[in-house]
Amino acid sequence: MRAMVLHERAPIETSPLRLEEMELPVAGPRDLFLRVRACGICRTDLHVIEGELEPERTPLIPGHQVVGTVEGVGNECTRFRVGDRVGVAWLRGTCGKCESCRRGRENLCEQSRYTGHHEHGGYAEFAVVREDFAYAIPEVFSDIEAAPLLCAGIIGYRALSLAEVPDAGTLALYGFGSSAHIVLQVALHRGCKVLVATRGDRHRELALRLGASWAGGALDELPEPADSAIVFAPAGEIVPAALRSVKKSGTVALAGIYMTPVPEMDYERHLFHEKKLRSVEANTRADGEGLLAEAAEIPIRAETTTFALEQANEALIRLQNDGINGSGVLAL
Numbered sequence: 001m002r003a004m005v006l007h008e009r010a011p012i013e014t015s016p017l018r019l020e021e022m023e024l025p026v027a028g029p030r031d032l033f034l035r036v037r038a039c040g041i042c043r044t045d046l047h048v049i050e051g052e053l054e055p056e057r058t059p060l061i062p063g064h065q066v067v068g069t070v071e072g073v074g075n076e077c078t079r080f081r082v083g084d085r086v087g088v089a090w091l092r093g094t095c096g097k098c099e100s101c102r103r104g105r106e107n108l109c110e111q112s113r114y115t116g117h118h119e120h121g122g123y124a125e126f127a128v129v130r131e132d133f134a135y136a137i138p139e140v141f142s143d144i145e146a147a148p149l150l151c152a153g154i155i156g157y158r159a160l161s162l163a164e165v166p167d168a169g170t171l172a173l174y175g176f177g178s179s180a181h182i183v184l185q186v187a188l189h190r191g192c193k194v195l196v197a198t199r200g201d202r203h204r205e206l207a208l209r210l211g212a213s214w215a216g217g218a219l220d221e222l223p224e225p226a227d228s229a230i231v232f233a234p235a236g237e238i239v240p241a242a243l244r245s246v247k248k249s250g251t252v253a254l255a256g257i258y259m260t261p262v263p264e265m266d267y268e269r270h271l272f273h274e275k276k277l278r279s280v281e282a283n284t285r286a287d288g289e290g291l292l293a294e295a296a297e298i299p300i301r302a303e304t305t306t307f308a309l310e311q312a313n314e315a316l317i318r319l320q321n322d323g324i325n326g327s328g329v330l331a332l
């Protein structure tokens with residue numbers, strides 16, 4: 001099969017992914033064998049390729065927002081059949097036994113495994129996934145539309161829950177990429193008012209077009225205090241600004257897997273008045289099911305730019321340079 005393969009971590013400008021012919025993946029008794037139809041690109045792919053997150057194997061096929069058609073099922077599979085359409089997300093395996101798993105926090109499993117990091121992902125014509133970590137894709141979405149929901153959507157959804165925005169409250173989003181433009185649609189559907197602080201005129205225009213009440217620069221002061229904020233931009237200097245922007249007892253959730261150093265903060269200005277700061281790590285399967293159900297009900301419309309499989313380097317370079325509005329998706 002054709003795949004875009006990483007052999008050694010390197011800056012994305014050097015186009016480190018190579019189009020190669022790879023062996024077909026082998027499905028075990030509890031696995032689904034998928035023909036990939038679409039795979040979203042994600043900032044985490046950049047972190048894996050460039051080495052902020054050390055790839056757990058090389059050669060590696062990146063990509064963790066995979067929409068595929070089931071072409072084979074292992075003999076112990078019961079949930080899906082040949083011809084079904086399923087999604088594969090970042091979380092692809094947990095131990096089921098550690099304290100986190102037992103307490104319903106499988107996103108924090110000590111032995112969790114990730115798609116396109118520990119195992120091959122979706123920048124390829126075929127992929128395998130454990131059946132119990134696959135998601136049914138609601139019919140209302142095309143393959144391309146569904147792909148960004150599988151990480152941008154799911155992580156955004158978890159960040160939105162952890163941000164604890166009250167009913168009809170005001171939510172600030174810092175950074176406006178793939179995840180934020182989906183979260184904005186969920187938050188509006190829940191009756192929230194959304195303020196967006198981001199660099200890039202095109203991102204601000206998209207935010208306003210999708211229904212944000214205000215869109216300004218990444219470090220601009222908000223027109224009013226927010227109840228909660230989510231920081232999507234991987235830039236540590238935004239954290240104190242976000243904490244200043246929330247009301248007393250407000251929550252700031254950090255949605256990224258990587259962030260540049262956070263500057264020194266002042267207790268009185270940034271943290272006092274019971275303000276809460278928390279990070280978001282991966283997702284549980286319940287987050288994935290919850291997001292897909294709510295996304296189908298709204299329905300969420302991801303703004304997508306599509307690329308061919310062999311254009312994965314170019315697509316990621318554009319993502320790096322803030323050149324994609326909404327979500328980038330490889331269409332196979």
Ligand SMILES: [Zn+2]
Nearest residue numbers: 095098101109
């Ligand atoms: Zn575990």
Ligand SMILES: [Zn+2]
Nearest residue numbers: 042044151152
């Ligand atoms: Zn991702």
